[in-house]
Amino acid sequence: MESKRKITIQLPDNSTIEVSADLSAGLIAKELSPGLFQNALVAKVNDHLIDLSTVISEDARLEILTYNSPESHDILLHSTSHVMAQAVKQLYPQAKVTIGPAIENRFYYDFDIEPPLTDNDLAAIEARMNEIIAADLPLVRREISRDEAIDLFSKMGETYKVEIIREIAPDIPLSIYSEGDFTDLCRGPHIPSTGKIKAFKLLNVAGAYWRGDSRNKMLTRIYGTSFASQKELKKYLNFIEEAKRRDHRKLGKSLELFEINDQVGPGLVLWYPRGALLLHNIKDYWIKEHIRHGYELVETPHIGKAQLWETSGHLGFYRESMFDGMTVEGETYYIKPMNCPFHIQIYKSKTRSYRDLPIRYAELGTVYRYELSGVLHGLMRVRGFTQDDAHIICSPEQLNEEIEKLVLFSFEFIRSFGFEEMDVYVATRPKEKYVGSPENWAEATEALKAALNKLEVEYHMDEGGGAFYGPKIDIKIRDALNRSWQCTTIQFDFNESERFKMEYIASDGSKQRPYMIHRAIMGSLERFVGVLIEHTVGDFPLWIAPLQAVVIPVTNNQDQIASEFHKLLIENGIRAEINLNNDTIGAKIRQAELMKIPIMMIIGEREATAKQVSIRRRKIGDIGIMNWQKAIDMIAHEVQLKKENKS
Ligand SMILES: [Zn+2]
Numbered sequence: 331m332e333s334k335r336k337i338t339i340q341l342p343d344n345s346t347i348e349v350s351a352d353l354s355a356g357l358i359a360k361e362l363s364p365g366l367f368q369n370a371l372v373a374k375v376n377d378h379l380i381d382l383s384t385v386i387s388e389d390a391r392l393e394i395l396t397y398n399s400p401e402s403h404d405i406l407l408h409s410t411s412h413v414m415a416q417a418v419k420q421l422y423p424q425a426k427v428t429i430g431p432a433i434e435n436r437f438y439y440d441f442d443i444e445p446p447l448t449d450n451d452l453a454a455i456e457a458r459m460n461e462i463i464a465a466d467l468p469l470v471r472r473e474i475s476r477d478e479a480i481d482l483f484s485k486m487g488e489t490y491k492v493e494i495i496r497e498i499a500p501d502i503p504l505s506i507y508s509e510g511d512f513t514d515l516c517r518g519p520h521i522p523s524t525g526k527i528k529a530f531k532l533l534n535v536a537g538a539y540w541r542g543d544s545r546n547k548m549l550t551r552i553y554g555t556s557f558a559s560q561k562e563l564k565k566y567l568n569f570i571e572e573a574k575r576r577d578h579r580k581l582g583k584s585l586e587l588f589e590i591n592d593q594v595g596p597g598l599v600l601w602y603p604r605g606a607l608l609l610h611n612i613k614d615y616w617i618k619e620h621i622r623h624g625y626e627l628v629e630t631p632h633i634g635k636a637q638l639w640e641t642s643g644h645l646g647f648y649r650e651s652m653f654d655g656m657t658v659e660g661e662t663y664y665i666k667p668m669n670c671p672f673h674i675q676i677y678k679s680k681t682r683s684y685r686d687l688p689i690r691y692a693e694l695g696t697v698y699r700y701e702l703s704g705v706l707h708g709l710m711r712v713r714g715f716t717q718d719d720a721h722i723i724c725s726p727e728q729l730n731e732e733i734e735k736l737v738l739f740s741f742e743f744i745r746s747f748g749f750e751e752m753d754v755y756v757a758t759r760p761k762e763k764y765v766g767s768p769e770n771w772a773e774a775t776e777a778l779k780a781a782l783n784k785l786e787v788e789y790h791m792d793e794g795g796g797a798f799y800g801p802k803i804d805i806k807i808r809d810a811l812n813r814s815w816q817c818t819t820i821q822f823d824f825n826e827s828e829r830f831k832m833e834y835i836a837s838d839g840s841k842q843r844p845y846m847i848h849r850a851i852m853g854s855l856e857r858f859v860g861v862l863i864e865h866t867v868g869d870f871p872l873w874i875a876p877l878q879a880v881v882i883p884v885t886n887n888q889d890q891i892a893s894e895f896h897k898l899l900i901e902n903g904i905r906a907e908i909n910l911n912n913d914t915i916g917a918k919i920r921q922a923e924l925m926k927i928p929i930m931m932i933i934g935e936r937e938a939t940a941k942q943v944s945i946r947r948r949k950i951g952d953i954g955i956m957n958w959q960k961a962i963d964m965i966a967h968e969v970q971l972k973k974e975n976k977s
Pocket residue numbers: 408412514515516517518
């Protein structure tokens with residue numbers, strides 16, 4: 331009898347058990363331990379996630395994932411999104427479902443529903459979800475043919491699902507999941523039943539275009555979250571509150587740093603004077619540091635001829651991220667999505683010898699990339715941004731040393747802004763689309779790893795995560811909320827030097843192809859500033875703060891002497907304002923606090939007579955009365971120390 335057949339299951343601790351070949355993963359878990367079965371959400375068989383109800387009929391490696399596993403958390407989140415969709419369909423039968431994925435610690439589901447839902451509707455949906463969870467409905471998987479799926483969802487009036495099914499390649503098997511009266515197209519896997527949902531919360535409603543494209547219909551998106559326990563849920567809700575407090579879009583407005591408005595267009599940033607000053611302080615530091623590290627600054631145009639982008643391959647490989655061309659005197663020009671082709675032109679402006687290498691061209695180059703309006707997010711994801719870009723052109727012998735220098739420079743630069751935690755990744759050759767030979771890739775990847783090993787930097791491998799033109803090192807920074815942000819990238823390139831026929835004369839007189847590295851330390855200045863705002867909650871380090879100090883006369887009687895002191899601050903290069911409003915001293919202090927100005931310099935009658943100033947530091951309080959010169963020296967000294975990374 332087939333059912334009496336035995337198979338061997340290997341467990342995560344490498345022990346093995348023999349079980350009947352007709353058992354599901356869940357029943358095997360039950361045999362192993364009733365406690366494990368109680369907490370099981372999903373199974374991993376030979377590295378594939380499957381439903382607990384799936385029968386294992388061949389020898390296999392098996393891991394039962396409980397609430398504690400990060401992988402099962404995604405399944406829990408996604409399963410909760412199904413339950414939410416079910417509740418919405420029960421309450422609003424006219425709603426059409428679209429997609430409902432898990433994202434980091436959250437899920438969402440987009441509905442086409444008129445009138446759109448609001449936050450006020452969430453309580454009713456949650457209540458219905460609680461009923462569905464209490465009913466402990468099993469989530470049942472069924473494989474289905476394409477025709478049957480189209481028929482099923484057409485009958486249900488789920489036109490978005492039909493659209494999705496039609497776009498799935500015919501050879502990909504389809505499956506549906508049902509719980510009670512609700513059925514969704516889904517690859518799965520899912521938790522075994524709705525009762526496994528222990529602690530969830532619907533967070534907010536937002537508008538989202540179908541497929542993130544503003545030409546499509548605006549849908550209602552409901553965000554929610556789901557955890558193994560109320561305790562974990564509460565912890566996450568606190569995290570969300572803290573993230574809201576730090577939201578750079580909100581702080582950007584209240585601190586008068588920037589705006590993005592509809593008259594100009596989505597993803598295009600208008601920097602107000604304070605924001606621009608912050609940006610310039612960072613740029614000044616960047617320029618100084620690059621010159622100190624052996625870079626040459628270049629400046630290049632914002633547009634270039636189509637032929638240039640043909641040669642570089644951007645029109646072939648990157649066209650979807652480029653804005654449409656414009657025609658000038660019969661020639662098509664494109665706005666630059668990258669600076670590389672321009673830097674290469676400068677390299678090619680004369681014959682280069684091995685003695686000239688390495689050449690390091692750096693530019694704060696503003697580029698424009700087309701992104702769907704639906705994915706744009708404050709400064710974090712924009713359509714126009716400034717890359718702190720550089721290209722290093724070197725001989726093969728120089729590669730290792732250049733990469734080492736780059737890694738060290740990047741760390742030093744990022745740390746000077748107060749970011750201490752970083753995660754380093756080495757991304758290797760993609761499986762399918764790539765240029766260059768596998769040997770070249772191996773050599774370049776080894777060079778990246780060797781530099782990190784030599785510097786004793788811990789890193790993770792991102793297998794297959796490289797660009798099509800070469801392997802790379804990515805450095806992600808962690809902010810005060812332990813969120814990870816893409817920052818530095820150091821990318822090896824086999825493509826451009828070949829396409830542009832870059833050359834140098836080697837020591838033996840032969841013509842050789844140089845190696846090329848693209849790199850950006852901050853990545854996008856816009857995103858970097860966005861992260862910096864959220865990391866510091868707008869309390870910028872003194873050396874880059876757009877305003878370092880405000881001079882506050884206690885009454886109008888001190889206006890004149892305070893103005894004299896303010897002038898002295900400006901002459902000494904300190905970024906200071908003076909508050910000459912007719913407000914009370916209390917009101918003036920509150921204003922400075924709201925704007926998060928690091929230092930208040932208060933001048934009352936006593937200070938005026940003695941040509942002194944009373945200093946109040948933000949978050950520290952009063953630090954005493956001192957004479958003018960001492961106050962100036964104090965700030966100058968602190969700024970100098972920070973710039974030299976000494977504190
Ligand atoms: Zn699903």
